Amino acid sequence: MKQNTVGRVITKQFTIEEDLKLSSGKTLSNVELAYETYGELNSAKSNAILVCHALTGDAHAAGKYTGNKNEKPGWWEMVIGPGKALDTDKYFVICSNVLGGCKGSTGPASINPATGEKYALDFPIITIEDMVHAQKKLIEHLGIDKLYAVIGGSMGGMQALQWTVSYPKMMKKASIIATTARSSPQQIAFNEVGRQSIILDNNWNRGKYYDQEKAPRSGLAVARMIGHITYLSDASMYQKFGRDLQDKTELSYDFTVDFEVESYLHHQGETFVKRFDANSYLYITKAVDYFDLAVEGNLADGLKDVEAKIQVIAVDSDWLYPVDQSKDLLAALQTNDVDVIYNEVKSDYGHDAFLLENGQMNFLLSNFLSEHNVGDVMKTEVPTICIDSTVKEAAIIMFDNEITHLPVVNDDKTLAGIVTAWDLSKSIVEDCSELREVMTKDVRTCKSTDEIEDIARLMKKYNISCLPVVDGDDLKGLITTDRISHLISNY
Numbered sequence: 001m002k003q004n005t006v007g008r009v010i011t012k013q014f015t016i017e018e019d020l021k022l023s024s025g026k027t028l029s030n031v032e033l034a035y036e037t038y039g040e041l042n043s044a045k046s047n048a049i050l051v052c053h054a055l056t057g058d059a060h061a062a063g064k065y066t067g068n069k070n071e072k073p074g075w076w077e078m079v080i081g082p083g084k085a086l087d088t089d090k091y092f093v094i095c096s097n098v099l100g101g102c103k104g105s106t107g108p109a110s111i112n113p114a115t116g117e118k119y120a121l122d123f124p125i126i127t128i129e130d131m132v133h134a135q136k137k138l139i140e141h142l143g144i145d146k147l148y149a150v151i152g153g154s155m156g157g158m159q160a161l162q163w164t165v166s167y168p169k170m171m172k173k174a175s176i177i178a179t180t181a182r183s184s185p186q187q188i189a190f191n192e193v194g195r196q197s198i199i200l201d202n203n204w205n206r207g208k209y210y211d212q213e214k215a216p217r218s219g220l221a222v223a224r225m226i227g228h229i230t231y232l233s234d235a236s237m238y239q240k241f242g243r244d245l246q247d248k249t250e251l252s253y254d255f256t257v258d259f260e261v262e263s264y265l266h267h268q269g270e271t272f273v274k275r276f277d278a279n280s281y282l283y284i285t286k287a288v289d290y291f292d293l294a295v296e297g298n299l300a301d302g303l304k305d306v307e308a309k310i311q312v313i314a315v316d317s318d319w320l321y322p323v324d325q326s327k328d329l330l331a332a333l334q335t336n337d338v339d340v341i342y343n344e345v346k347s348d349y350g351h352d353a354f355l356l357e358n359g360q361m362n363f364l365l366s367n368f369l370s371e372h373n374v375g376d377v378m379k380t381e382v383p384t385i386c387i388d389s390t391v392k393e394a395a396i397i398m399f400d401n402e403i404t405h406l407p408v409v410n411d412d413k414t415l416a417g418i419v420t421a422w423d424l425s426k427s428i429v430e431d432c433s434e435l436r437e438v439m440t441k442d443v444r445t446c447k448s449t450d451e452i453e454d455i456a457r458l459m460k461k462y463n464i465s466c467l468p469v470v471d472g473d474d475l476k477g478l479i480t481t482d483r484i485s486h487l488i489s490n491y
Helices: 128-141 155-166 185-199 217-231 234-240 260-272 278-290 323-335 350-356 358-369 391-401 421-430 452-461 481-489
Strands: 012-015 032-038 048-052 092-096 147-153 171-177 309-315 340-345 405-409 415-420 466-471 474-480
Touching (some): 032 128, 092 128, 128 155, 128 278, 147 358, 155 171, 155 278, 171 358, 185 278, 217 278, 309 358, 340 358, 350 358, 415 421
Parallel strands (some): 048 147, 147 171
Antiparallel strands (some): 012 032, 466 474
16 A cells, blocks of 8 residues: 655634534634645545544644654544545545644633633533534535545544434444443543542642643643553553663662653653643543433434444454443444444554554555445346347246346347346246246346445345346446445455
8 A cells, every 4th residue: 555645734724603502502602623634625525534533632633734854743644645544635634623622723722702811711611512513614614515434533433423413414434433422430530530630730720820820730741641541551551661660770769750651651741731731631521521422321312313334443452442332332323224334453552553553544444435336346248138038038048147137128228127037937827928028127227336335225225136237228237235245245
């Protein structure tokens, strides 16, 4: 697979003109969203993919802002770009910073238009649904009626899943990665400990620290350390650190840093406070805690309106959003007869595997996003029979070619109908000899450009095992369920 970058990128700003009504009943005015795009939107506006970022992510998903080779690329550079799963030669990829964030979108550090001062704790509580509502405004602003796909991991997966519930007709596909359909008590507990570490920092000052010399850096750093532990696995920490000491040969027997893993967590905390706002951390983790798509405890009821084709990806070593929660989501979707596939990433990286497992993520996403048309698998060299033929002649052709479906054509080779093995059996019972008397005239057909997924659903719905492929009235071939099954088995 050719691996290239999208190159230099810029962050753009979009302002929602009307007030944004929130789940709480409150409203926000002059909401801004920071966003980036990669690739080109096609003339039909049918190739757009929305990528949703995780808890502390941002709109910068791929590429670089400058030509500096030492600059860190976007957070999902490994799957976005020419030749990658989210191929920017094919797709128009969009990523926006979430509502409540601190990387260009309206959040607690933004100016409150009603007071002229920063919101701080006057910023209203937000939900994942509110984030998605704001994103919808952006998508509409870009002139896109229907997304080809919505994709996200962790909190991004929550957003992608919320999209399928809130706006079920606005996307064709959705990939839900390393996440859950409702936050568990343990997940809420970890977030609360992180929030309390910020709130109990003396410099937090009830959120009004923006104009002060000191900010709650220590509390935010500890919150990041706690959160980061949940992103790793026990195996990955052993592989990366073991019990190795940091810059020393023996234990210090005091409370300074002894182990490499301690030094690593301190580093994570120190670097995090340079790029993230403590109040945003409070608001966004609260939105994650509130996330629950079940209706009165029933997840299947909450997902009953989903129309998109869904891919659920779990990570086998993820203990923040364990495999069982992905399988609960899978079962709820299957209960509603949603077109859904399940994949499991094998990795020691833990929750962060969706950001690190280059090969597996590119493979799984590429297969899910790929379009397969009827023309890719249809049988083009098919026997036909003239409409003026006899049942016996049809039986001979079907027997010699070992087929159960035989297209019937007019003198000008246009499709007139189809005769099946069942029709031949019926002809014996009814003592019919002319093909016209037993063939099926009202035949469902498809085109070579139709997508395999759509045709497979059609054939399942009407219990059809074979469809003629036509161009206008001209017969071009046949598509059968066994050929579709063969294609799917080779994914």
